[in-house]
Structures are given as structure tokens and as C-alpha cells.
Amino acid sequence: MKSIQIGIIGFGTVGSGTTQILMDNKEIIEKKIATPISIKTICVKNLEKKRTTKIGSSTLTNKTEDILQDPEIDIVVEVMGGIDKSKEIIEAAFKKGKHVVSANKDLIALYGKELTELARKNKCHFFYEAAVAGGIPILRSLQFSLTGNNIQKIGGIINGSTNYILTRMQVEKLSLETIIEDAKSLGYLETDPSADLDGLDAARKCAILASIGFNSLVTSNQVYTSGIKNLSLEDIEYAEALGYRIKLLAVAENTEDGIVARVHPALIPIEHPLASVQYEFNAVYVIGDMVGETMFYGKGAGSLPTGSAVVNDIISISKNIIDDSKAEYAYNLFDDKEIIAIERQYFQYYVRLKVEANKNSVSNIIRTLEYYNIPIYSINQWHKEEDENKYDEYIIITNKSRELDFSRALEEIEALPNIIDKASAIRIERGL
Amino acid sequence: MKSIQIGIIGFGTVGSGTTQILMDNKEIIEKKIATPISIKTICVKNLEKKRTTKIGSSTLTNKTEDILQDPEIDIVVEVMGGIDKSKEIIEAAFKKGKHVVSANKDLIALYGKELTELARKNKCHFFYEAAVAGGIPILRSLQFSLTGNNIQKIGGIINGSTNYILTRMQVEKLSLETIIEDAKSLGYLETDPSADLDGLDAARKCAILASIGFNSLVTSNQVYTSGIKNLSLEDIEYAEALGYRIKLLAVAENTEDGIVARVHPALIPIEHPLASVQYEFNAVYVIGDMVGETMFYGKGAGSLPTGSAVVNDIISISKNIIDDSKAEYAYNLFDDKEIIAIERQYFQYYVRLKVEANKNSVSNIIRTLEYYNIPIYSINQWHKEEDENKYDEYIIITNKSRELDFSRALEEIEALPNIIDKASAIRIERGL
Numbered sequence: 001m002k003s004i005q006i007g008i009i010g011f012g013t014v015g016s017g018t019t020q021i022l023m024d025n026k027e028i029i030e031k032k033i034a035t036p037i038s039i040k041t042i043c044v045k046n047l048e049k050k051r052t053t054k055i056g057s058s059t060l061t062n063k064t065e066d067i068l069q070d071p072e073i074d075i076v077v078e079v080m081g082g083i084d085k086s087k088e089i090i091e092a093a094f095k096k097g098k099h100v101v102s103a104n105k106d107l108i109a110l111y112g113k114e115l116t117e118l119a120r121k122n123k124c125h126f127f128y129e130a131a132v133a134g135g136i137p138i139l140r141s142l143q144f145s146l147t148g149n150n151i152q153k154i155g156g157i158i159n160g161s162t163n164y165i166l167t168r169m170q171v172e173k174l175s176l177e178t179i180i181e182d183a184k185s186l187g188y189l190e191t192d193p194s195a196d197l198d199g200l201d202a203a204r205k206c207a208i209l210a211s212i213g214f215n216s217l218v219t220s221n222q223v224y225t226s227g228i229k230n231l232s233l234e235d236i237e238y239a240e241a242l243g244y245r246i247k248l249l250a251v252a253e254n255t256e257d258g259i260v261a262r263v264h265p266a267l268i269p270i271e272h273p274l275a276s277v278q279y280e281f282n283a284v285y286v287i288g289d290m291v292g293e294t295m296f297y298g299k300g301a302g303s304l305p306t307g308s309a310v311v312n313d314i315i316s317i318s319k320n321i322i323d324d325s326k327a328e329y330a331y332n333l334f335d336d337k338e339i340i341a342i343e344r345q346y347f348q349y350y351v352r353l354k355v356e357a358n359k360n361s362v363s364n365i366i367r368t369l370e371y372y373n374i375p376i377y378s379i380n381q382w383h384k385e386e387d388e389n390k391y392d393e394y395i396i397i398t399n400k401s402r403e404l405d406f407s408r409a410l411e412e413i414e415a416l417p418n419i420i421d422k423a424s425a426i427r428i429e430r431g432l
Numbered sequence: 433m434k435s436i437q438i439g440i441i442g443f444g445t446v447g448s449g450t451t452q453i454l455m456d457n458k459e460i461i462e463k464k465i466a467t468p469i470s471i472k473t474i475c476v477k478n479l480e481k482k483r484t485t486k487i488g489s490s491t492l493t494n495k496t497e498d499i500l501q502d503p504e505i506d507i508v509v510e511v512m513g514g515i516d517k518s519k520e521i522i523e524a525a526f527k528k529g530k531h532v533v534s535a536n537k538d539l540i541a542l543y544g545k546e547l548t549e550l551a552r553k554n555k556c557h558f559f560y561e562a563a564v565a566g567g568i569p570i571l572r573s574l575q576f577s578l579t580g581n582n583i584q585k586i587g588g589i590i591n592g593s594t595n596y597i598l599t600r601m602q603v604e605k606l607s608l609e610t611i612i613e614d615a616k617s618l619g620y621l622e623t624d625p626s627a628d629l630d631g632l633d634a635a636r637k638c639a640i641l642a643s644i645g646f647n648s649l650v651t652s653n654q655v656y657t658s659g660i661k662n663l664s665l666e667d668i669e670y671a672e673a674l675g676y677r678i679k680l681l682a683v684a685e686n687t688e689d690g691i692v693a694r695v696h697p698a699l700i701p702i703e704h705p706l707a708s709v710q711y712e713f714n715a716v717y718v719i720g721d722m723v724g725e726t727m728f729y730g731k732g733a734g735s736l737p738t739g740s741a742v743v744n745d746i747i748s749i750s751k752n753i754i755d756d757s758k759a760e761y762a763y764n765l766f767d768d769k770e771i772i773a774i775e776r777q778y779f780q781y782y783v784r785l786k787v788e789a790n791k792n793s794v795s796n797i798i799r800t801l802e803y804y805n806i807p808i809y810s811i812n813q814w815h816k817e818e819d820e821n822k823y824d825e826y827i828i829i830t831n832k833s834r835e836l837d838f839s840r841a842l843e844e845i846e847a848l849p850n851i852i853d854k855a856s857a858i859r860i861e862r863g864l
Contacts, residue, residue, distance in 0.1 A: 148743030
């Protein structure tokens with residue numbers, strides 16, 4: 001009877017979670033696939049490091065070649081991260097006829113198409129569920145579960161770190177900087193969290209989701225990306241007072257004119273299910289022309305949730321090996337759609353303006369909005385006194401307007417004489 | 433090149449949705465599977481009936497044999513409902529080596545195991561995603577997407593009709609009877625809605641979910657089932673005042689001692705994502721030992737959402753036919769766990785009691801609860817005057833107590849001299 005041998009490259013958060021699941025749930029996994037499955041080799045950076053997972057020292061190596069050149073290893077699990085070296089490893093694995101599971105979103109967002117072609121050429125299976133939204137089986141759902149649909153929209157909360165930060169700001173009423181420092185000290189945030197805070201991590205995942213969901217290539221640099229660095233506690237509090245929560249959203253839309261892909265903070269009505277997605281949880285909406293709205297929710301990060309996605313890919317490939325099934329690829333790019341610039345999109349906006357008090361000059365603001373055809377949905381005013389500063393804060397909610405018009409209007413409004421500081425402007429997403 | 437020929441038996445809501453999707457999205461579906469796919473025959477009850485779907489009359493028949501005996505038909509889609517006749521049809525299809533897609537929850541809940549055995553014997557594929565939670569790909573996720581996990585709990589809102597009723601009661605502040613009558617007249621509810629209202633429909637789906645998720649057979653009669661017929665608007669309003677919403681929940685738990693499966697109304701904290709699942713939407717939580725909490729949300733009913741699930745099964749089988757892949761079955765029952773009676777379970781309870789005013793006899797109630805070891809979490813009192821009746825309404829929230837003890841306590845409390853009417857008692861589900 002065939003047994004499945006696995007080689008794991010990388011033994012950080014995801015690698016150790018994967019190993020733990022394969023060990024702890026070995027019995028149920030082997031029952032499900034009716035075949036023995038075992039980890040033959042794990043490639044680590046430092047052989048001397050003490051580890052909590054109980055792995056025999058004969059399993060460990062620090063040479064990737066011990067996995068890539070081992071004819072007994074069926075599946076290579078790439079969980080080391082990074083781009084160049086991991087790309088080389090995956091390519092070498094395919095060339096040796098080995099199947100690959102990866103959790104590497106940076107790599108897939110850049111080279112998903114290229115690597116898929118190589119996998120196809122070598123008749124190798126290639127899955128990377130853990131690359132997007134951790135434990136949520138969203139790539140598999142797009143590839144295998146909603147196939148009768150033209151997928152029209154995919155979007156949601158796909159960066160756990162920023163969602164954790166925004167949730168704590170909202171719940172604890174603390175500033176972005178305070179939460180970031182605290183999250184770093186708790187190990188919830190990397191030392192350099194720019195990829196998360198600037199929205200780059202979400203943009204990479206958004207590109208992967210759009211490519212798979214729309215069967216048309218979207219690369220991360222085609223995703224409009226704006227992070228959470230400029231978000232203030234004030235905005236979160238005003239949003240709440242008006243019935244919204246602020247989330248970092250990734251949204252990809254498949255329209256007749258082309259594809260829109262964007263990552264930016266957005267106000268979401270408090271009663272919308274996405275508003276309840278808190279802390280490290282992720283949630284992805286998929287809207288199909290036939291099924292309507294669907295949503296997939298779960299932990300977007302962490303050793304075991306992400307390991308759960310990796311192990312599912314391993315099991316799926318194992319079954320394919322046993323049954324000698326033909327490989328099928330998530331990047332099935334039979335379409336070639338144009339990418340639509342954000343400037344051509346229409347949004348509702350939340351705008352917070354600090355205006356010198358007692359100047360009665362709101363009319364200038366309104367006039368500018370009117371000039372650019374920005375319809376106003378509501379205006380709320382709060383009078384503020386800080387030390388000797390007195391000013392009014394205006395929260396304007398617009399109706400749907402074209403991004404290009406709105407950005408021009410905002411620029412002019414910010415230049416008005418009675419406006420203090422830069423305005424704070426955030427898009428509103430009512431339904432997804 | 434092989435083409436896939438489909439025979440559809442039943443042309444009601446699901447059958448016409450399936451047909452529409454296969455016709456409208458023919459192009460994208462054929463691109464995805466790189467194979468032509470077409471509906472060869474549709475078996476209808478009445479050939480004379482006018483239909484909105486544009487189907488050539490040569491496609492229609494009223495004899496199931498025209499599908500079952502046709503050697504060109506690869507996949508039989510059973511969407512006629514009912515038990516005996518549809519079981520016969522599926523059995524005949526398997527015996528002819530035809531693959532089957534069904535949307536029939538009543539049938540699967542009763543004969544899922546038996547039909548799977550016949551499918552296995554005849555090497556036929558057999559999927560029935562549409563049987564549970566309409567358009568949500570929940571069965572596929574349990575079978576293919578969370579395989580590295582021991583599934584510990586599955587639960588949620590899986591009956592769209594009752595969720596629609598409860599949502600309208602809560603939003604419009606109208607009685608159960610009023611909403612039921614209105615829903616019937618709008619065609620949202622069947623003429624005899626007992627299977628929905630009594631929780632039987634949810635119990636069948638719960639049995640299917642548990643069987644697939646836990647790899648151990650659970651039948652619908654093993655599911656503790658309590659419907660929504662006794663729910664009053666008062667309870668919904670009191671629940672809301674205390675920060676809860678009432679939903680009809682289905683919950684299956686996989687513990688070391690055995691399996692618990694239950695369907696009953698429950699109070700859910702308003703901030704829990706399930707509380708936001710409104711109207712005809714369904715949501716299913718799946719909790720795995722490794723992935724933690726995941727949730728799948730979408731439309732639980734309707735022609736196109738349900739058709740979307742059927743079509744996905746058709747596409748999945750088509751790919752398997754093209755690749756000559758081995759069949760894999762959702763009912764993979766390698767475990768044989770005991771079912772635990774509800775009486776041995778622990779719950780928090782919401783209890784509403786009408787007590788004659790000015791009697792100061794709350795202490796009797798408390799004493800009874802204390803006697804049965806029911807710890808009290810909170811008591812709230814509202815004084816009511818209706819015409820000449822004056823009474824106090826007490827809402828008691830208990831801490832976790834054993835169902836058996838609670839039911840005994842409640843019986844005694846209801847027999848106390850100053851209690852008016854029967855008490856209203858509803859379980860509370862905080863996390864899922």
C-alpha cells in the first residue's frame with residue numbers, strides 16, 4: 001500500500017502548526033484517506049534551536065536538497081516565506097515531479113501564474129490555501145464550490161493584524177500608535193508592520209482572490225492600496241456615533257467594463273455582518289450571479305488555523321496521488337480583463353473637517369461639493385474646545401460620487417481659508 | 433471529445449433554478465471544465481404546463497424512464513423531493529451506472545448511508561450540497577476543506593423560513609401568527625409549514641451535518657427537536673432588551689462521551705455574528721480542533737442559490753467523469769459514536785415568569801432554583817397592568833445548569849400558586 005511522505009521546508013509559525021496537526025490528528029487523517037501519511041524530513045534554518053514540537057532529530061535537516069532530492073518524498077510543503085529562495089525551491093520540486101503546498105502569499109501574488117504553468121507542465125498538484133485568510137477555506141471555495149457562478153464581487157477583511165488593531169482602537173478607545181506598540185510587545189505584530197499597516201499584505205491577498213475568482217490575472221500592483229496609518233481614534237468614534245465601524249477592506253469587483261481591485265479603510269454599517277468581525281478574525285464575502293451573497297469567516301492567522309489550511313491541502317493532494325487524479329489549478333486564467341482605475345469608481349464618503357468656529361463658512365464647503373456634483377447625504381456638527389482652541393468639527397456623509405470628482409473637491413475644500421488641518425476622508429461600503 | 437449529458441427529474445423551484453444556471457452560465461461553465469455540457473432531458477409532472485424557462489419541448493418528458501434508460505445521460509439530477517419515489521429513482525440511476533446529484537434533505541437524512549453504499553458499489557459519484565443550507569457550500573467544506581481537523585461542533589441557522597419569521601417578528605414587532613399568515617400569502621411559506629415551524633426540517637439537516645462532519649451516523653430522530661411555535665413576541669422583545677436575539681439553532685457537538693444533536697430556539701448575544709443573520713439567510717459555524725471557529729453564510733433557499741449548489745455538484749461530477757477520478761463520499765462513516773440525551777447537557781436558560789403582583793413570593797421561585805442547583809445570573813422585573821390585571825413579569829437568566837435539573841425545577845415553579853400561565857423557557861447559546 002502506498003504511503004504518503006512529506007517534506008516541510010520552514011519551521012516557523014506555519015511549519016510548526018502544520019507538523020503539530022499532522023502528528024496530533026494522524027489517526028483521523030489516515031482514516032479519512034485510508035492511507036498512512038508521515039513527515040519524512042523538515043528543513044530548518046538552525047538545527048541547534050530548542051523546539052517544543054516533539055520531532056525526532058533524524059527528521060530535521062538544514063539542507064533543502066535533502067527534501068528536493070529525496071525520491072521518497074511526494075509532497076513538498078513550502079512554509080519558509082520570502083520570494084526568491086522559495087520560488088527556486090518550488091520550481092525545483094516541480095521539476096522533480098513533486099507536488100507542492102505553499103502558504104506564501106507574497107510569492108503567489110507575484111508568481112502564481114508562472115508557478116502554475118510549471119506545475120501544469122510537470123503534472124504536479126499545487127495548492128496554497130493558507131496564503132489567503134489563514135484557516136478559512138476561501139481559495140478552495142472559489143475553485144471548487146461556487147463554480148456555476150459568474151463571481152461578481154469578492155471582498156472583506158483579510159488582514160488579521162490591522163483588524164486586531166482597529167478592533168482594539170474601537171473597543172479600548174486608544175490611539176493607533178498605542179495599540180501598535182502594545183501589539184508589538186505582545187508579539188501580535190511584526191517588528192516592521194508596514195506590509196500590514198500600509199495594506200500591502202491585504203493587496204497581495206486581494207490580487208490572488210481576484211485572479212482565482214474571476215479567472216483573469218490581477219497582480220498586487222494593480223490593486224489600489226491605502227492603509228490604516230492615517231486613521232485616528234476620532235474617526236472611529238465619530239463613525240460609531242453615526243452607526244458605522246471602520247475596517248480595512250479588500251474588495252475585488254468583476255464588472256462588464258473590467259476588474260476593480262482595492263484595499264482601503266471603509267465605514268461599514270454596524271448591522272452589517274462584517275462589522276461583527278473583530279480582532280484577528282477574517283471574513284470574505286463572495287457574491288455570485290446565481291448564489292447571491294455568501295460569506296466565509298474564521299481565523300486569518302495563527303499557527304494552527306493556518307496549519308489547518310496547509311494540512312487540508314496536503315490531504316487533498318494525498319488523495320489525488322492515491323487516486324492518480326488529474327491536477328486542477330486555482331489560477332485558471334482563461335479571461336483577460338482590463339483593470340479599472342479607482343478614479344472611475346463611485347463611492348459614498350465620510351469626511352471629517354475641522355473648521356474654525358463662528359465663521360459661518362460651511363457654505364463654501366457645500367458649494368465646492370455641489371460644484372463637483374457630490375450629493376450630500378448628511379452633515380453633523382460637533383463644537384470642540386481644546387485648551388484655548390475652539391473649533392467645529394463637521395462630519396459630512398456624501399451620496400455616491402465619482403472618486404475623481406470627490407478627490408478634486410476635497411483638495412479644494414482643504415485649501416479653503418477656514419479649514420484647520422487636513423480633512424479625513426474614508427469611503428463607505430454599505431453592502432458587499 | 434467527451435460531452436456531459438444531464439437528465440433532470442423534477443422541475444419545481446430547484447429544478448428550474450438549476451436549468452436556468454446551466455443555460456445562462458453555459459459559456460463560463462464549459463470554459464471552467466473545458467468540456468461541453470448540456471441538459472438532454474427534463475422530467476416534469478405536467479407536460480402541458482406553461483413554463484418561463486426557455487426549454488425546447490423535445491427536452492421535456494413525463495417519464496423518468498426516458499432519463500434512467502438513456503445510455504447517453506451521465507448525471508441524473510433528482511430535484512423532485514419526497515422519499516419513496518425519489519429513492520427508487522436514485523437507486524435505479526446507480527444501478528445503471530449513472531452519477532447522481534440530489535437536493536433532497538428528507539431522503540438523505542433517512543437514507544444517506546444506504547444510498548452511499550449503493551453508489552460506492554456501482555462506482556458512481558453522489559453529491560447533495562443543496563440538501564443543507566441552500567447555496568452555502570457547507571457539505572463540500574466539511575468533506576473537502578477542513579479535513580485536518582477533528583470537527584468538534586457544527587451549528588447555526590439552517591432553516592430560512594423560521595429565520596425569516598423570527599426576523600420579521602423582531603423587526604416589525606408583530607406576532608408569530610400574523611407573520612406566518614403574511615408569509616404564506618407571499619408564498620414564502622408552504623401551506624403546511626409544520627416541518628419548518630416544528631424544527632423538523634432543521635433536524636434533518638442537522639443529522640446530515642453531524643454525520644458528515646463527525647464521520648459517525650446521526651439520524652434525524654436522534655436530534656432533539658423543538659420548534660418555534662411557542663415563541664411569543666414578548667420573549668423576542670425581552671431578549672432584545674437584555675441584549676439578545678432569538679434564533680432557531682441547530683447544533684451538533686462531537687464530545688468524547690458521544691454526539692449531541694439538537695434543534696431549538698436560543699437566545700444569542702446581539703454582538704455574536706449569528707445574531708446578524710437575518711431573514712432568509714443561513715449561517716453554519718464549524719468548529720475544528722485546529723482551525724478554531726469558522727462560519728459559512730449565504731442564502732439557505734430560493735431557486736438560484738439552491739440551483740447554484742446543484743450546478744456545482746454537477747460540475748464537480750463532470751470533472752470527475754472527464755478525469756476518470758475515483759468517487760469519494762460525504763457519508764464516510766468510520767466512527768460509531770453514542771448519542772447523548774439532551775437531559776445530560778448543560779445550558780444557560782432564559783425564563784420568563786408571570787407572577788401575581790404584590791405577593792412578594794419570588795423567594796419561592798429562587799428557593800426552587802437553588803434546590804435544583806440552578807445558579808442565577810440575573811433577575812429583571814417588569815410590572816405590567818393589562819385592563820384590570822396587574823402582574824409582574826420576571827426574566828431570570830440562569831448560569832449553566834443541567835437540562836434535567838432545570839426541567840424539574842421549571843415544572844415545580846410552574847406549579848407554585850402565584851405563577852400565572854406557563855413559564856417561557858429558552859436556552860441561551862453564547863458562543864458557538
